[in-house]
Amino acid sequence: MEDQKPKNTLFQMRLPIFLALAVICGIFIGAAMSKKGSEQNIAGNYLRFAEILNYIQQDYVDTVDVDKLVDYSITQMLEKLDPHTAYIPARDRQIADAQLESNFEGIGIEFNIIKDTIYVVSPISGGPSEKAGLMAGDKIVKVDTIQMAGNGVTSADVFKRLRGPKGTKVLLTVKRKGSAKLLTYTIIRDKIPTYSIDAAYMIDKTTGYIKISRFGDKTYDEFLEALNDLKKQGMQRLMIDLKDNGGGYLDRATNIADQLISGNKMIVYTDGKGTKYDQEFRARIAGAFETGPVVVLINEGSASASEILSGALQDNDRALIVGRRSFGKGLVQMPVTLNDGSQLRITISRYYTPSGRSIQKPYDKEDASAYDSDLLARYQHGEFFHADSIRFNDSLKYETSKGRTVYGGGGIMPDVFVGRDTSEYTKYLMELFNENVIREYTLNYYQENKAILSKMTYEEYFKSFVVTDAMLKDVIALATKNGVTYNDVQYKRSKSFIQNNVKAYIARSAWGNKGFYQIYNQKDEIYNKGLSSFKEAAKISE
Structure with a gap:
């Protein structure tokens, strides 16, 4: 031959x-x-x-496909560096950059792809997916008739299938933890107004509340507008809600800090190899709210820019931090656009709070599994429930500007710890959420009673609307229809929480996020503890 x-x-x-x-x-x-x-x-x-x-x-x-081989080899190489250095192929750039854009057309979710599976990180507030009932943690297994799990799915595939012109429909098949059967949702695409200020309102005559969901391109402008509006309404003390805020643009966070911190005080600094990427961010302007008590709410979902803002306010004794230890993402990535349009986001330095604390939690370069499962580990050893489950190394002890003790070692530890309240959280309640019963019921209720609700002001609804026992019976009936077995003891434990959620989600359909959070927060343990902590906040900022 x-x-x-x-x-x-x-x-x-x-x-x-x-x-x-x-x-x-x-x-x-x-x-x-x-x-x-x-x-x-x-x-x-x-x-x-x-x-x-x-x-x-x-x-x-x-x-x-040599291009795919190269992409794979680069990705595997970067995994040996740190958890946040990443390579984004040219075909995925548009999706990656869109995460912090102010608007786009689609179904409105933030997602991650882990082992060929699309995980819903969060439905975008006010978007079609949230209204339909998609939840964080859902796995999207099919889009229309196209299988989307276990077949090498990419961000480009997700972008192609989920985004599209306003008014078009898409059918999602979803696997939800705790549900034996697959769930289906028909979602009508829409313009996604990715506002990063989910709600801003007066809690009482002197207390303002601002919830920041992420630090996007318009966040600082939105925050300043909300802050000034609340001041006009008589705000003398401020609550900033950063729970589950995964971060975003650094300068938006430092600019917001500058509105609250006086003089030339340090906000955050970075330290890298040599001095090339070392930076200091200090207060530089006369801010709109440099005096008056401030309470900041955080939890284990608060990361990156959220930790920069809360750390700066804590170290400068400008705010009382209330909640649970934050995520611990303190590595700085620099985007480098490569010749083919792909992008390398390479870690160039670490963030440090004004007292010198590193925000970044520990990680093993050779084993990413422990880092990836850190929140689960916190849950399992009780950190979400009891402050004494957290152990700090004395070598990581630091002091605020007035000598208060704070700790480094990963994330921001709040001044006031708030454990998860397990008294109302029952298996029956979780099944109501898993089967989407409350959202399904409230959407139906809103459609059936839209004419009546439209005649009410929000203030009338907030003060006088009552979720009746008859309404709750309908919720139970819908739950039974959806396969949730009724448990009387657990229902009675969770009844008040269910009532609050039903009222809040009806309000969301009628009045948007402002209406939702003003009601929903009444049952949020971190919010309520923050509200009762303003005296302490006033003392540290004197």
């Missing part, structure tokens, strides 16, 4: 040139990046990688 001599491809013909350039560039890069060139043979590694790619392209038995 004659030897098969394959024809050279354009890639193969250009390869010697690429290799020569790689060697030359590698030499210069190696010299620039390493104090001892012999210790980092970048040129040699460059050549070895290109050589392997060439053999795969030329001789491997099956047809191979």
